[in-house]
Amino acid sequence: MNGRARPLPVGEAASLPLLRERGPCASFCGLSSILWLHRRMRDAFFLVVGSRTCAHLLQSAAGVMIFAEPRFATAILEERDLAGSADCQQELDRVVDRLLERRPDIRTLFLVGTCPSELIKLDLEKAAERLTARAGAGVKVLAFTGSGIETGFTQGEDQCLAALVPELPALAAGARNLLVIGTLADLVQDQIARLLGALGIGPVHFLPPADSHDLPPIGSGTDVLFAQPFFNSSARLLADRGARLLTAPFPFGVEGTRAWLAAAASAWEIPAERLAEVIAAPAARAEQAITRYREVLAGRRLSFLPDSQLEIPLARFLARECGVELIEVGTPYLDRRAMQPELDLLPPGVRLCEGQDVDRQLDRVAADRPDLTVCGLGLANPLEAQGLRTKWSIELVFTPIHGFEQAGDLAELFARPLIRAARLRV
């Protein structure tokens, strides 16, 4: 495919049947983004201002994988905070003081709003401004929401980055840069920077950065590439600051990565031949790496339950590069601006589903009996117990799966449950 940054015409997608559902959900709220954000920004701390439920959610989702003391905590609202007998803003000052005393290494503190903090209209933006002034030099306090009323799962990262966008320094007039949006593994970030560098595109910056004070500049000379499909709010703010948003398929698999890089190359007027030359070796390696797993995956029937927003790009990769037959592709919400290039590549006849009614979706899974179902943590074992193979969607958010060098790993993640099922004799 010859990639260009292009406003794609509505192609196949127009004919895709779209099922919209509203009902009981089985998904995390935006707070869960903290699970990877707190590892990404090493000098940042996330203070969730909410209820015991918020604390329990984070610990239960994280408890599966985290042993060390995490860089997040919860300020739990109590009856007296709600009854108005305690001033929540003062209480927050007290909690933040205690926290900063215990963790002097914190340089950016995110106050994270929740369902209860929003319902009682606790103004965390105001608190952040005050606390920044109080905390003194070197500590920046920012606020964003991870409320389950407003956000689902990966949207927490969108809200967090949206809180960072106003903090980005201005790019000097006449200067250019490329900004990659979305948490990436260190290793993947280096690979992408090398490829873009080889194309002559630079400087390349990443948001969120590993050092929360090392914020990339932004301005009318900035081109933005999205590494993940869930940056709706951040995209708007980035555009408001004059940046040009590039639209492309997401960098999963050979095709996605090539098209994604092509969007950058096109924006920077790099000749297509140069792109082909730079990516020839890694793309060939990726194709070779995928081949092994295509044998396992080809012809397998697969359903995605809506969870992380990565469903559509990953479905496209599996269908086009691994020969998977897509039964149903669920997505929490359909953001056409971000997804159109992906929708155009989906094979015809895919059942696309926006939103969630988990009972009905599980009924369809039970009727379809796909070879593999990609779903949230809570649903996997019940499906396994029905003799169905599953893949945790959250694993795809945490694992390095972007770019050419990870394309084989990505295919392997889907192949593994099938290989495992074939091995087991009990």
Next chain:
Amino acid sequence: MQLKVWTYEGPPHIGAIRVAASLRKVHCVLHAPQGDSYADLLFTMIERRGERPPVTYTSFKAQDLGADLAELTKARVREAAERHRPELMLVAESCTAELMQDQAGALAQGLGLPVPVVPLELSAYSRQENWGASETFYQVIRRVLHRQVPAPGAPPRQRPEGARPRANLLGPTALGFRCRDDVTEVTRLLGSIGVEVGVVAPLGASPSDLARIPEADFNCCLYPEVALTTCGWLERMFRQPTVKTVPIGVGATRDFLREVGALAGVEVEPAATAEASRLPWYAHSVDATYLTGKRVFVFGDATHAIAAARIAAEELGLAVVGLGSYSRELGRDVRAAARTHGVEPLITDDYLEVEARVAELRPELVLGTQMERHIAKRLGIPCAVIAAPFHVQDCPARYAPQMGFEGANVIFDTWVHPLMMGLEEHLLTMFRSDFEFHDEAPPSHLAATESAAPAPQPGPTERELKRIPFFVRGKARRNTELFATDRGIQTITRETLYDAKAHFGR
């Protein structure tokens, strides 16, 4: 506002879900925003359950707030009743829904469903998970049994002639620590003295099963956090006595049998004194000498922490240096137990406070929850898990009860496993410079992945202290400091170290 890094208990609605997931033919509608459905994974991942807990979340979102949220709630309740056809419905609210004051329970009751609806008031901002479980269990039992309550002054129920004594086992729940295996073990134990088990609840009971609770002669309150309130009500309403001893440990299991024997009028001494557990012999065997006086810190729910402290002191010969619990509701029992061990009780749900206490006491073994495992790992102290909250690793495939004589065997093995064995300790003391066998080396039967390296400190006293094997060094340091403080000694020298050693003994 409370700062929490980790929490011991979830919110009260999690307790309600635990009871719903334990019962059969019961469905719960939880009025909650979409993220609260994370609760499913507690059951399907930590306990590896093969089905989702029986909960329908209303999953409201921002756009629903303006619209008629009451209609959404009613629709979800109706759909859940239709789809799952339970014998009883629970309707609860999570913290967010409680703030909105939608009265989901009343709405559901007004629907005229063909099943009983039990609304739950869970006080999300002042109560916690175990209270929520206890309250839910109590409300369900009241709803199921209220029509059977005998008139005041009616004669108590008599056991039919020739029938065996019958006990109900109350309190075991989903996500309770080893509840499934405890039920098997206690049923076997009661069987050994000719007592049959009537109803086990909430774990595995349907509402029809619960209706048979009054047919038993007495109730065994296996987990007071969940069942004490209910047992008290059954005592008052049905004159069913409660067996309050929790049979964890050899001594407590014997006490339990005797308490049951007295109530049921059966002979229990042969069963109580039979050598049914290997723990007593293992504890007496010469190999276990090294356990003598090892300093242990105990923290957990009240049930398991109190039991663990007794086992540690009486059955393994360890020294209990700290005892605490996050179960505020049972704080009085924990305080009483702490008094018998001569230690200061720690009643708190603040992880940071527990961490500070462990650091201060420098125990040689920590018995706690998953949270104490974090603490012990950080401080380089061996640790075994005795109570919830626990990790998927502490939900073993094998039969691993805590209760009864087999439970005592399991406990012996589990607690001793993280420790260094006696002769290895001696060798370590003798040959301090062995490169494979030094301070940072873990017990040789455990994988060498973790290291407990105390920060090296200079000075002759510190060097002398270094020569003391690391697993007793904490105690030596503490004793020396105590000794010096008591005598107003300003500078601790090598001599002080040995003076303190002579004063305190090993």
